[in-house]
Amino acid sequence: MDAIQQSWTSFKGTVRGFDTPHQLGLGMAFGIVVGLIPKDSLLPYVIGVIAILSTANLLSFGIGVIVAHVISPALDHLTHLIGSWFLTFSPLESVWATLSEIPLLGWTRFNNSVVMGTLILGALLAVPTYTMTRMVSRSAGGRIVSWWKRPALDSSSTTTQV
Amino acid sequence: MSRWTYLPPRLVILGLISLALWASADQISQMIVVRSIENRTGGKVDVAQLRCSIGNQKLYLKELVLSDPKDANRNLLQADMAYLDFDASALWRRQLVITDGQTSRLMFGTPRSSAQLTQPFENKDEDSTGNWVASATEKHGQEWLDSLVLPNNQPNEIAELQTAQANQRIVAFWDQQLQQMAKNVVDIKKLAAELNQLAAKDQSADNPLRRRWQGASNSRLQQMQTKNKNVAGQVESLRKQLRNDVIAIEQAHDADAKKISGSMTALELDGEQLSDLLLEDLHADFVNQSVEMFQWFRNVRPEISDDFAPKSKRGVDIQIKGRFAEPTCWVKKIEINGEGRLLGQHFDFSGNAYNLSTEPELLDEPATFELHAQGKQHAAIVCKLDRTQADPIDSVKITFPELNLGERTLGHKNSMQLTLGDSNKVFAVVDLKSVGEQISGTIKLRYSDIALHVDSLNDFAGGRVAALQMNAGVTAIDSFDSLITISGDQNKIVFESQSDLGQRFATAINHSLKRRTGNAVQQQLDELQTLKKQVVGQLQSQVEIQLERLQQAISSNQTRIANLEAVTQTNTDQELRKLRRFE
Numbered sequence: 001m002d003a004i005q006q007s008w009t010s011f012k013g014t015v016r017g018f019d020t021p022h023q024l025g026l027g028m029a030f031g032i033v034v035g036l037i038p039k040d041s042l043l044p045y046v047i048g049v050i051a052i053l054s055t056a057n058l059l060s061f062g063i064g065v066i067v068a069h070v071i072s073p074a075l076d077h078l079t080h081l082i083g084s085w086f087l088t089f090s091p092l093e094s095v096w097a098t099l100s101e102i103p104l105l106g107w108t109r110f111n112n113s114v115v116m117g118t119l120i121l122g123a124l125l126a127v128p129t130y131t132m133t134r135m136v137s138r139s140a141g142g143r144i145v146s147w148w149k150r151p152a153l154d155s156s157s158t159t160t161q162v
Numbered sequence: 163m164s165r166w167t168y169l170p171p172r173l174v175i176l177g178l179i180s181l182a183l184w185a186s187a188d189q190i191s192q193m194i195v196v197r198s199i200e201n202r203t204g205g206k207v208d209v210a211q212l213r214c215s216i217g218n219q220k221l222y223l224k225e226l227v228l229s230d231p232k233d234a235n236r237n238l239l240q241a242d243m244a245y246l247d248f249d250a251s252a253l254w255r256r257q258l259v260i261t262d263g264q265t266s267r268l269m270f271g272t273p274r275s276s277a278q279l280t281q282p283f284e285n286k287d288e289d290s291t292g293n294w295v296a297s298a299t300e301k302h303g304q305e306w307l308d309s310l311v312l313p314n315n316q317p318n319e320i321a322e323l324q325t326a327q328a329n330q331r332i333v334a335f336w337d338q339q340l341q342q343m344a345k346n347v348v349d350i351k352k353l354a355a356e357l358n359q360l361a362a363k364d365q366s367a368d369n370p371l372r373r374r375w376q377g378a379s380n381s382r383l384q385q386m387q388t389k390n391k392n393v394a395g396q397v398e399s400l401r402k403q404l405r406n407d408v409i410a411i412e413q414a415h416d417a418d419a420k421k422i423s424g425s426m427t428a429l430e431l432d433g434e435q436l437s438d439l440l441l442e443d444l445h446a447d448f449v450n451q452s453v454e455m456f457q458w459f460r461n462v463r464p465e466i467s468d469d470f471a472p473k474s475k476r477g478v479d480i481q482i483k484g485r486f487a488e489p490t491c492w493v494k495k496i497e498i499n500g501e502g503r504l505l506g507q508h509f510d511f512s513g514n515a516y517n518l519s520t521e522p523e524l525l526d527e528p529a530t531f532e533l534h535a536q537g538k539q540h541a542a543i544v545c546k547l548d549r550t551q552a553d554p555i556d557s558v559k560i561t562f563p564e565l566n567l568g569e570r571t572l573g574h575k576n577s578m579q580l581t582l583g584d585s586n587k588v589f590a591v592v593d594l595k596s597v598g599e600q601i602s603g604t605i606k607l608r609y610s611d612i613a614l615h616v617d618s619l620n621d622f623a624g625g626r627v628a629a630l631q632m633n634a635g636v637t638a639i640d641s642f643d644s645l646i647t648i649s650g651d652q653n654k655i656v657f658e659s660q661s662d663l664g665q666r667f668a669t670a671i672n673h674s675l676k677r678r679t680g681n682a683v684q685q686q687l688d689e690l691q692t693l694k695k696q697v698v699g700q701l702q703s704q705v706e707i708q709l710e711r712l713q714q715a716i717s718s719n720q721t722r723i724a725n726l727e728a729v730t731q732t733n734t735d736q737e738l739r740k741l742r743r744f745e
Contacts, residue, residue: 114477
């Protein structure tokens with residue numbers, strides 16, 4: 001019974017964002033990576049499952065996905081250049097060839113310049129995103145939680161006074 | 163709170179997501195398939211139902227419609243149903259390989275229904291065929307007229323011929339001669355009478371005057387003999403003249419016969435030009451429709467670079483070095499059963515298609531269609547679309563075992579126009595090939611059960627009368643062959659045609675016309691012969707008889723003169739002997 005109670009509390013925290021700054025940062029980092037990668041690849045879904053199974057906060061993950069998904073197409077030129085460079089980088093050619101032989105890996109479309117570029121860019125952005133989110137949640141987390149948990153009665157009582 | 167307490171609710175979330183995905187697998191598959199095709203083609207895809215069984219490796223699509231990305235009013239293809247067997251192992255490599263499949267009521271290029279339409283429908287003429295080549299029948303007709311060797315059908319007036327003129331001259335001459343001869347006969351008869359008198363005097367013996375008349379008679383006899391010989395000479399001369407005149411008439415007759423034969427000639431038709439004139443329209447139609455069919459087949463498998471308008475694709479798929487490139491989608495074999503339009507006619511077709519792919523350049527074999535079309539007409543079709551080379555190579559071979567053209571008009575009303583009866587049958591083999599933009603090929607046509615009728619013929623070539631004469635000849639033509647050679651590119655198609663129709667037509671018509679002209683010539687020659695025989699017969703009957711009579715009279719007189727000379731000589735000898743006795 002305790003386990004169920006704790007799970008319910010965790011679930012509410014997961015959804016409402018009452019987790020720790022680490023979990024919020026992790027969620028945002030995963031969200032940015034998943035959001036950047038084009039969705040016709042298997043990669044965002046695999047990373048998404050990993051994010052769900054991790055301690056990452058799902059709300060910040062969702063916010064990260066939406067934000068990154070919106071800005072991702074604008075970064076296509078940059079991600080294409082990054083991906084193309086990596087995919088045609090001679091020392092890595094044998095790695096790509098080996099990967100391409102692995103069944104199911106083709107669905108990741110890792111040989112697509114934008115997919116590879118967004119994966120690399122996402123991976124690069126993940127650490128600063130995590131750090132920044134953690135810092136922000138530490139400094140402003142209390143106020144955000146207070147604002148989030150503000151009683152709905154305040155507004156009605158004000159109205160009554162007026 | 164333990165370390166893993168966060169996990170159960172998340173597993174529940176994942177479980178719920180998985181359950182939702184499993185429950186809506188068909189809808190998700192449908193969405194993935196639809197989105198994939200739409201992204202790749204740029205056209206709108208409608209699928210009423212999609213069922214996918216990865217375990218059984220089967221895919222079922224119902225009422226599949228793919229709109230033409232470049233024509234919102236038209237569907238690129240639509241099929242009532244499609245049962246597809248796919249290779250599940252290929253899915254691991256992100257490949258869709260259809261190993262076998264069936265489609266029913268597959269149709270290409272159909273107009274979109276009002277429910278499918280995103281824009282108001284613009285009605286386009288479905289039957290219209292591309293005008294790849296223009297007909298030049300009128301031009302060929304004028305060329306034919308210009309090159310015609312015109313017939314000379316002006317009959318000769320017998321009175322103006324040499325024979326008649328010679329006859330006139332000779333008859334006039336002999337009329338005169340006959341009068342002269344009659345006079346000579348009278349003179350000769352008078353001479354004969356005078357000789358008879360002399361002979362009578364000679365019979366009266368002891369005539370004391372004998373010596374006196376003998377002296378006078380000798381000189382008279384000399385005169386008579388001279389005259390007789392003169393007339394005999396004239397007779398001989400006239401005989402020679404008669405022979406010369408007969409020869410002159412014969413020569414005039416021969417010259418006239420030659421003139422008559424040359425002056426009445428039949429219309430000479432050139433086979434090659436006739437073929438061009440009569441079949442230009444028909445062959446242009448065949449070329450237009452064949453090229454149209456060829457283009458239709460080329461468009462059946464859409465050219466990805468030209469016909470599709472893929473939605474903006476993110477990034478570039480980079481070919482990994484050392485890895486063999488494989489097509490994303492490959493239909494190895496699919497049974498096609500559907501409808502289409504060929505030569506402006508509706509066809510139900512069935513058959514197989516092989517090696518259809520979204521990346522045909524990665525395959526070793528060309529996309530191939532082997533179809534049997536059945537409708538009002540039958541056709542066997544083999545079409546190959548080869549994208550394995552640098553230049554696209556397409557070929558189509560269509561065999562129509564018994565094509566019926568219906569009633570057709572051949573030629574042009576300004577020159578010569580024929581009607582081809584509707585009972586015709588044509589065995590046609592269309593064999594076209596394109597390499598890049600260049601199109602080449604042949605169309606072989608074998609026409610049988612042909613019934614031709616000459617409707618109109620330019621007055622310059624003989625008009626209605628000649629047309630009637632021709633109709634007697636064209637019935638002999640019941641079949642002919644044609645070979646059309648096509649070359650050119652997408653912008654300009656040219657064709658050359660060869661056919662034995664023109665030659666057969668010319669042979670039949672020339673034979674008929676010559677026979678008729680020959681009859682007219684023979685009639686004139688017969689008239690001429692009759693005239694000649696009449697004149698020669700007249701000469702021979704009248705002049706010869708007269709000359710013979712004259713000759714007989716001359717001979718008789720000659721005998722009389724000889725007898726009298728003999729008597730005179732005897733009397734002179736007796737007188738000489740008497741004188742010698744007295745001495």
